[in-house]
Amino acid sequence: xLLRSIAITICILCLPVSSPARDNSxxxxxxxVFCTEIKNRTPIGMRTNFPDSVEQVYCFTRLSSTQDQxxxxxxxxxxxxxxxxxxxxxxxxSWRTWSSKRIVRDWTGVWRVDVISATGHVICTEDFTVSPxxxxx
Numbered sequence: 001x002l003l004r005s006i007a008i009t010i011c012i013l014c015l016p017v018s019s020p021a022r023d024n025s026x027x028x029x030x031x032x033v034f035c036t037e038i039k040n041r042t043p044i045g046m047r048t049n050f051p052d053s054v055e056q057v058y059c060f061t062r063l064s065s066t067q068d069q070x071x072x073x074x075x076x077x078x079x080x081x082x083x084x085x086x087x088x089x090x091x092x093x094s095w096r097t098w099s100s101k102r103i104v105r106d107w108t109g110v111w112r113v114d115v116i117s118a119t120g121h122v123i124c125t126e127d128f129t130v131s132p133x134x135x136x137x
Contacts, residue, residue, distance in 0.1 A: 026070050027090060027118035029124035031062035033116065041096050046089045052105045060098040061114045061124070065090050072123070073116040074099040079109045108132055 035058050036045030043060040050057060059074050069091055076084040076099075086099035101111075108130045115124040 011092070012075055023101045025081055025119055025123050026066040027072055027117055027123060029061055029115050030064050031060070032113075032124050032126050033060050034113075034126070034128045035060060038098055043098075048128045050103070050128065050130050052103070052130055052131065053133050054103050054106050056100050056102050057099050057111070057128065057130075058100045059126075060096070061115055063095045063097065065093050065095065068092060071118045075114045075116055076101045077112040078107055079099065079112070080112075103130055 019132050033043050033046045034048060034050075035043035036047075036050075036054065036056070037045065038058055038060060043058065059076075061072070061074075063072070067090075069089070071087060074084075074086045074088065075082060076086070084099075084101055088097045088099065090097065099113075110127055110129055112125060112127040114122045117123045
């Protein structure tokens with residue numbers, strides 16, 4: 001019984017005193033997809049696996065904001081190496097925006113885009129794959 005009391009006391013003492021800091025970003029990502037083109041502010045050819053012949057991939061994000069104006073960034077990574085940063089304005093409380101990245105045929109593997117708030121915090125992240133054309137598409 002004494003050992004159980006000591007174990008419970010140790011567990012209580014090991015609990016964090018405060019919770020980790022939260023990002024107070026005014027922006028929330030309500031949709032994030034990858035596609036082959038954008039027409040009339042709508043993503044076309046949505047998928048998560050692209051052939052190496054794709055040439056260009058778009059990252060489309062639908063946002064909800066508590067402010068009329070702020071910004072986000074799309075940070076593109078290939079195999080965890082940063083390839084591009086695209087700064088994008090958010091000019092309404094409901095906003096759609098996108099960026100794109102040209103894809104070189106040799107860049108097969110895992111890609112990721114982080115959506116970064118104006119305060120510098122990652123508010124959403126998604127990945128996609130570029131596969132050799134010999135794979136079934």
